[in-house]
Amino acid sequence: MASAPIKFGILGCAKIARKLSRAIVLSGNAAIAAIGSRSLEKAVGFARENGFPESARAYGSYAAVLDDPDVDAVYIPLPTSLHVQWAVLAARKGKHVLLEKPVALSVSELDVILGECESSGVQFMDTTMWMHHPRTHQMKDFLSDSTTFGQLKSVESNFSFPADKAFLENDIRVKPDLDALGVLGDAGWYCIRSILWAADYDLPKSAVALPDAVLNDAGVVLSCSAELQWQDGRAGSFRCSFLADLNMDVTILGTNGTLSVHDYVGPFQENRATFSTHVKSGSVLEHTVTTELPQEALMVREFSRLVASIKFGAAKPEKKWPTLSRKTQAVVDAVKMSIDRGYKIVDVTY
Known part of the structure; x- marks a missing residue:
């Protein structure tokens, strides 16, 4: 029996988030649960323009997405300088992290993110789509x-x-x-x-x-x-x-x-x-x-499969993806x- 879809929250309304929003819908094992922006009006507009389901909630902050109990995972397309802050907070809230590349400004920054993901037991993956x-x-x-x-x-x-x-x-x-x-x-x-x-x-x-x-x-x-x-x-x-x-x-x-x-x-x-x-x-x-x-939908499908194996099957996060990010x-x-x-x-x- 197939597990329930993994519910995504999106932090920010970057242009690339349009492609990932479509990928989430196409993946077959994921769904859009929430979108957050620094402006509620912008979040509402983004959801409307990209055909989000009526059930998807729009928030006027990134933090509100992380506080949403229905959100299993977050896609973070924010500027690289904000990755440490928001990826760490997401992991602490128990949200699995799909992070836009470059994942950090340095290995030392990335280690902070990966350390929090590991200690929180959440899956990490970057968005190098062609690999999928x-x-x-x-x-x-x-x-x-x-x-x-x-x-x-x-x-x-x-x-x-x-x-x-x-x-x-x-x-x-x-x-x-x-x-x-x-x-x-x-x-x-x-x-x-x-x-x-x-x-x-x-x-x-x-x-x-x-x-x-x-x-x-x-x-x-x-x-x-x-x-x-x-x-x-x-x-x-x-x-x-x-x-x-x-x-x-x-x-x-x-x-x-x-x-x-x-x-x-x-x-x-x-x-x-x-x-x-x-x-x-x-x-x-x-x-x-x-x-x-x-390829972006295949990436979301694989990420969501890993998240589902953790959420519904008590598996451990796959270490391959954080390792590849760190080497890059x-x-x-x-x-x-x-x-x-x-x-x-x-x-x-x-």
């Missing part, structure tokens, strides 16, 4: 095949998009008091996660930012690139930018084969995604993967430190 697409699992099957792919040698990952003047002047991702990591925490998070994913989450020994970073007048990174190095010779490189044309390419090179994908962050088509593989024999294959649900944040920290130190090589610590 079935294409990702099929690509991993190719990378895990020692005959067709071989041993990993290098990964090149990119995520850029051309931000307009209004974005570069007003978006929270360019404000030092809101999202001080800028493009590194936003687009760079995806690049770093893709490299770690290809390397089976084995952390690199060191990171170095290349001397091409572009910062705004407030010191927030708008564009940067970096190289990662492992002790065994594996290498990773990435470029993230608010100042270049749309690019979501990843190329993964092995001793026997290569994998390439052009839209890893978000498939160009919601229910259909592709990637290509090349092997030493010279054969190039184009792979198409279909899915009934978009550790590399973000190292690249940011490299930029701050004048592009010096920095050891990645975990």
Whole structure:
């Protein structure tokens, strides 16, 4: 017998919350219970504009969502500088935490969040949506095949998009008091996660930012690139930018084969995604993967499954997801430190 749906509260009316609201509805095992904003009027308007069920409650504060006894889990799309405050409070209230990336401004901040989630027995997951697409699992099957792919040698990952003047002047991702990591925490998070994913989450020994970073007048990174190095010779490189044309390419090179994908962050088509593989024999294959649900709905479904196993089955929170967030944040920290130190090589610590 299927368990009751996991009831979500949403903290804030960020643009990305529109996509997640739809994902909650589509997931099949979750429901929207509440939305909170600093303004009741804004919360009511957001609920109306996004077709929330009549049963969903609108609140004029984030705290009111956390105090709602019907809310099982919260999705937090607030500016990164607010994550520690609200994720910790959510965990203390017994709410499971689905946290927008970047999850924190540093590993030390993230440790505060993860420590509270662990002590409170709640599930933590970040919103790196592409990890939940079935294409990702099929690509991993190719990378895990020692005959067709071989041993990993290098990964090149990119995520850029051309931000307009209004974005570069007003978006929270360019404000030092809101999202001080800028493009590194936003687009760079995806690049770093893709490299770690290809390397089976084995952390690199060191990171170095290349001397091409572009910062705004407030010191927030708008564009940067970096190289990662492992002790065994594996290498990773990435470029993230608010100042270049749309690019979501990843190329993964092995001793026997290569994998390439052009839209890893978000498939160009919601229910259909592709990637290509090349092997030493010279054969190039184009792979198409279909899915009934978009990747964000699959993410909500998996998160809600984990929450349900805790709520209804007495399971313990899955540690995989907080571990992956912490490893990604550790590399973000190292690249940011490299930029701050004048592009010096920095050891990645975990």
